[in-house]
Amino acid sequence: MADVRQSARAQGARAHSALAQPIEAAEYRERRERLLASEEAAGVDLTVWWANHRVLYLSGFAFVPTERPIALVTAGAESLLFVPRLEVEHAEAYAHVDRVVSYPEYPDRVHPMRLLAEELKALGLGRRFGGDGDGYPKVMGYRGPRLSELTSAEFEPLDDALETMMQVKSPAEVALIRESARWAGRAHELLQERTAVGRSETEVEAEVAALANAELLAAYQGAYRPLSWGRSGPQAGYRGQIGAHSALPHSLTINAVFGPGDTLVTGATCPMFGYWSELERTMVMGEPSDAQRDAFAHMLALQDLAIDACRPGRSCASVDEAVRTYVREHGLSDAWRHHVGHNIGLRYHEGPFLDVGDHTEMQPGMLFTVEPGLYLPGLGGFRHSDTILVTESAPEFLTDYPRELERLIVPVS
Amino acid sequence: MADVRQSARAQGARAHSALAQPIEAAEYRERRERLLASEEAAGVDLTVWWANHRVLYLSGFAFVPTERPIALVTAGAESLLFVPRLEVEHAEAYAHVDRVVSYPEYPDRVHPMRLLAEELKALGLGRRFGGDGDGYPKVMGYRGPRLSELTSAEFEPLDDALETMMQVKSPAEVALIRESARWAGRAHELLQERTAVGRSETEVEAEVAALANAELLAAYQGAYRPLSWGRSGPQAGYRGQIGAHSALPHSLTINAVFGPGDTLVTGATCPMFGYWSELERTMVMGEPSDAQRDAFAHMLALQDLAIDACRPGRSCASVDEAVRTYVREHGLSDAWRHHVGHNIGLRYHEGPFLDVGDHTEMQPGMLFTVEPGLYLPGLGGFRHSDTILVTESAPEFLTDYPRELERLIVPVS
Numbered sequence: 001m002a003d004v005r006q007s008a009r010a011q012g013a014r015a016h017s018a019l020a021q022p023i024e025a026a027e028y029r030e031r032r033e034r035l036l037a038s039e040e041a042a043g044v045d046l047t048v049w050w051a052n053h054r055v056l057y058l059s060g061f062a063f064v065p066t067e068r069p070i071a072l073v074t075a076g077a078e079s080l081l082f083v084p085r086l087e088v089e090h091a092e093a094y095a096h097v098d099r100v101v102s103y104p105e106y107p108d109r110v111h112p113m114r115l116l117a118e119e120l121k122a123l124g125l126g127r128r129f130g131g132d133g134d135g136y137p138k139v140m141g142y143r144g145p146r147l148s149e150l151t152s153a154e155f156e157p158l159d160d161a162l163e164t165m166m167q168v169k170s171p172a173e174v175a176l177i178r179e180s181a182r183w184a185g186r187a188h189e190l191l192q193e194r195t196a197v198g199r200s201e202t203e204v205e206a207e208v209a210a211l212a213n214a215e216l217l218a219a220y221q222g223a224y225r226p227l228s229w230g231r232s233g234p235q236a237g238y239r240g241q242i243g244a245h246s247a248l249p250h251s252l253t254i255n256a257v258f259g260p261g262d263t264l265v266t267g268a269t270c271p272m273f274g275y276w277s278e279l280e281r282t283m284v285m286g287e288p289s290d291a292q293r294d295a296f297a298h299m300l301a302l303q304d305l306a307i308d309a310c311r312p313g314r315s316c317a318s319v320d321e322a323v324r325t326y327v328r329e330h331g332l333s334d335a336w337r338h339h340v341g342h343n344i345g346l347r348y349h350e351g352p353f354l355d356v357g358d359h360t361e362m363q364p365g366m367l368f369t370v371e372p373g374l375y376l377p378g379l380g381g382f383r384h385s386d387t388i389l390v391t392e393s394a395p396e397f398l399t400d401y402p403r404e405l406e407r408l409i410v411p412v413s
Numbered sequence: 414m415a416d417v418r419q420s421a422r423a424q425g426a427r428a429h430s431a432l433a434q435p436i437e438a439a440e441y442r443e444r445r446e447r448l449l450a451s452e453e454a455a456g457v458d459l460t461v462w463w464a465n466h467r468v469l470y471l472s473g474f475a476f477v478p479t480e481r482p483i484a485l486v487t488a489g490a491e492s493l494l495f496v497p498r499l500e501v502e503h504a505e506a507y508a509h510v511d512r513v514v515s516y517p518e519y520p521d522r523v524h525p526m527r528l529l530a531e532e533l534k535a536l537g538l539g540r541r542f543g544g545d546g547d548g549y550p551k552v553m554g555y556r557g558p559r560l561s562e563l564t565s566a567e568f569e570p571l572d573d574a575l576e577t578m579m580q581v582k583s584p585a586e587v588a589l590i591r592e593s594a595r596w597a598g599r600a601h602e603l604l605q606e607r608t609a610v611g612r613s614e615t616e617v618e619a620e621v622a623a624l625a626n627a628e629l630l631a632a633y634q635g636a637y638r639p640l641s642w643g644r645s646g647p648q649a650g651y652r653g654q655i656g657a658h659s660a661l662p663h664s665l666t667i668n669a670v671f672g673p674g675d676t677l678v679t680g681a682t683c684p685m686f687g688y689w690s691e692l693e694r695t696m697v698m699g700e701p702s703d704a705q706r707d708a709f710a711h712m713l714a715l716q717d718l719a720i721d722a723c724r725p726g727r728s729c730a731s732v733d734e735a736v737r738t739y740v741r742e743h744g745l746s747d748a749w750r751h752h753v754g755h756n757i758g759l760r761y762h763e764g765p766f767l768d769v770g771d772h773t774e775m776q777p778g779m780l781f782t783v784e785p786g787l788y789l790p791g792l793g794g795f796r797h798s799d800t801i802l803v804t805e806s807a808p809e810f811l812t813d814y815p816r817e818l819e820r821l822i823v824p825v826s
Binding site for chain 1: 475476477479480497498499500502503506518519520521522523524545550551553554555556572573576613615616618619620622623626627630633635637638639640641642643644645646660661662663664665666667668669670749750751752755756760761762763764765766768769770771788790
């Protein structure tokens, strides 16, 4: 049965004709144009963006963040990328900006921040500039002066404005996250199939990554790009959430060995031209105990009610309220550990959050991981996560994987 | 030949009796004690640390950084970890601190920063506190008030003091990085062996990770912990540095297919109880051309002179000066792209840097990646990286892998 499903899905993946496409140059331009309203409201002459996901969002340039500052600068309709010498050809080949300006190295004889300050003055910086920091953050041991010290302009944070813009996804972004979810599902099928008593999580995960990657590369024939630093291709694993350790929602890998009766919590994703999805499932090794069945059923009920609550006009808080009310009314408060979920896009987590303290109104185009969990020390963790799109009508699953217990039992014999 | 070397190394790994050990509780305590001098000099009542590698350095707690703040607080000899509810059991099991204090969730009805401010007041916060930030940085969409607003104490940055402390490694740290380098070497052997014309980088990397992981797990029998978020076990790959793309030193994965004549630049590492090493090699697919031999020879000469310059009492700048002088005198300035290297430890890059602008004096116990590179558009990139320990006498290689061209040719027939 699992083999048939796997084989059909694998063929489907290979036969899929409409492969995902990277974000187009026009969309990067349009994003920068949309920011202009916030820039005008803040009265800034130009903007400077440091965080790698923000540079990627505004220019399409994905890079390895190091001690060497990289900044996207916008001045009205003009855009430039400020990079160290070693990134010049890379930026020229991949960044959707008007021009690339480089500095030799960090820290070098002249600190790059001084060169950037000169560049900003040449671009017309007078009284005030915006962006996500008055200087490069202390990444990997970086040290340096603030731009406001070097230019006598003042800094006005615009990161919240940009974050708010990033919360609602465009159709092209949703398409990439949907494709990410498709490959996360494929990796998860392989994970479920390869997990067995006596094997270790690292062993199974490495094998799954190799197999799923091969399928993705066969489908994309060289056109696939993760646009992600350090990760490529579909991946699925456990992050230590095996047996009693699955009661730790943010466990790290412990290279546990699977045993009969273990409760398992999985995770699967695939970077797709910079974008991510999240798929998680609770599985059980062998016939579930009554306690496992009971916790699983409550978890599924919680996820059902939370997904159904993801509708435009409702607040993010109301989703978490609904879950917390159920938890309280069913005497499950001791098993509660965290809010319901988070937005997802170029980062694995981003705001708004499905949390009683987040009163953001949900809008079509927002995406959420919906992942209420129950954690019972000794027994394990119970959490599914699906990536859900808020639409004008019913919430839509971007992840597509069986949710019922009978389909999530790993045979032990 | 490669098979014999591989087999001997694999047996060596399995037979290795002195497996690496995690940092002991006493060393975490000793690190916090050493910080007290800086705290007294700055006149702070207590310290608050947010960055995950700093929390790991001071407490041994590795975690997934998200929108939920996690802080290590020290007040004199007392230490506590402030975590969201979902990390309580995880922190209690793994953090070397006196106690764990939790808040329900972020943002929740009462913002966690308000609860932390109360905790700090109870710990005796009066006029001033130190650490690496006056509030949690904007990780994954986090927003919140500063602690100085909530406590009326002022914030004094101590991150540079801690960074300086982290620059010199203890014997236990060096042992972990040496063990990381040993497994990086093993992964690199597999990478070299499996790379072949017509295969793709992602395919080979996934295969190598699976094989090398299996060997490490066999050697450690369950005692291995990466203490790293999202990575586990030995890994080796190309990050897109294949053929002409290898001329981009910070290329990202492009899923390139290997072809005859390609210049390749590799990278290999292994997280080992939180610590990293770096091993990189330039390889050629088939018989190298004269141009490849020439660039390779210059690169090797540069690395030789740079490694030899890593001696106590000399400045970091002097190493980079020596390389830049050679580059200039041999007419290679067009091929220069970046400084010589960086310190390495709990992060892949950290200060000081082997750069003309970094005048830090080298000391025994400092580690450097020594990786001068030459980049020739069309032909490719030429860079080895070794992880080198500064000692009282000669610089010591922690990485151990052939450096000469004849040992780095991938057969193409």
